[in-house]
Amino acid sequence: MIQIHCPYCGETLPELEFAYAGEAHIDRPESPSAQTDEEWAEFLFMRQNVKGPHFERWRHLHGCGRFFNAVRNTITDRFYITYKAGEPRPDLATLLEEDNK
Amino acid sequence: MSKHISSLAPSVVVDTAAARVAVSQMIGRISLRARGDLAAVGQAIGVELPTQIGARAKADGIEVACLGPDEWTVLVSLGQIEKVEDALAALYPSLPHSMTEVTGREVTFTIEGPQAVELLSIGAPRDLSTIKVGQARRMFFDGATVVLWRDAETSFRMDVWNSFASFLATTLETGAKELAAELA
Numbered sequence: 001m002i003q004i005h006c007p008y009c010g011e012t013l014p015e016l017e018f019a020y021a022g023e024a025h026i027d028r029p030e031s032p033s034a035q036t037d038e039e040w041a042e043f044l045f046m047r048q049n050v051k052g053p054h055f056e057r058w059r060h061l062h063g064c065g066r067f068f069n070a071v072r073n074t075i076t077d078r079f080y081i082t083y084k085a086g087e088p089r090p091d092l093a094t095l096l097e098e099d100n101k
Numbered sequence: 102m103s104k105h106i107s108s109l110a111p112s113v114v115v116d117t118a119a120a121r122v123a124v125s126q127m128i129g130r131i132s133l134r135a136r137g138d139l140a141a142v143g144q145a146i147g148v149e150l151p152t153q154i155g156a157r158a159k160a161d162g163i164e165v166a167c168l169g170p171d172e173w174t175v176l177v178s179l180g181q182i183e184k185v186e187d188a189l190a191a192l193y194p195s196l197p198h199s200m201t202e203v204t205g206r207e208v209t210f211t212i213e214g215p216q217a218v219e220l221l222s223i224g225a226p227r228d229l230s231t232i233k234v235g236q237a238r239r240m241f242f243d244g245a246t247v248v249l250w251r252d253a254e255t256s257f258r259m260d261v262w263n264s265f266a267s268f269l270a271t272t273l274e275t276g277a278k279e280l281a282a283e284l285a
């Protein structure tokens with residue numbers, strides 16, 4: 001079973017306590033009514049579907065309940081990092097370099 | 102105060118050489134969400150709010166566990182519910198927060214005995230040794246979200262939503278009997 005580190009609890013816990021919540025760092029448009037249908041569809045539906053390191057959201061559903069962000073390799077399921085919601089997007093090259101050490 | 106309903110009456114679920122599981126008497130429960138001046142919130146309740154997730158505090162019969170960065174569960178006697186509610190309501194204008202009485206939502210199992218940890222491990226994927234005596238956690242147990250309080254090495258309380266209670270009671274009963282059978 002995958003072990004996931006919750007940045008709020010500060011604990012590494014079994015995957016079963018968590019729920020996947022889609023791609024991370026997608027901002028809801030400030031004024032939705034000003035969007036064209038195409039722009040709105042882009043926001044609602046279009047995702048990168050990354051093969052490899054993916055910035056994504058998780059929720060510690062059966063624990064603290066918080067949403068947080070993670071960078072996970074969609075091929076190997078390796079988690080490079082998890083960080084609190086609202087924190088800046090970490091630099092991917094640095095993360096991968098750290099991971100290779 | 103909400104209407105108090107409970108799916109399971111206080112009773113012994115199972116009592117074996119491995120573990121004993123019982124349904125506790127009804128107590129008052131308050132779900133609390135707050136940010137900002139937590140000292141003022143603690144003062145209103147009468148217990149200083151712990152801020153580390155999993156940490157607990159207790160004073161004057163009121164027990165608090167920190168479940169999330171801004172979330173606590175508060176256990177009080179039935180007679181204290183109104184006092185705590187009134188104190189928090191008085192604080193509300195200066196410090197908006199969320200307080201919901203959920204007394205009727207849950208029941209508590211006490212789980213104790215030499216193999217209490219083994220019994221819990223049949224439904225909990227997490228490592229129970231990381232929940233120290235005197236701590237509590239919200240966690241996953243056999244398909245349900247529960248709050249587990251560790252009162253001693255082999256003495257626990259488990260708060261369970263009513264809709265899961267009879268199902269989890271069956272899990273705990275089966276487990277306690279199987280563990281006892283292995284001892285025999």
Ligand SMILES: [Zn+2]
Binds near residue numbers: 060063065
């Ligand atoms: Zn957590």
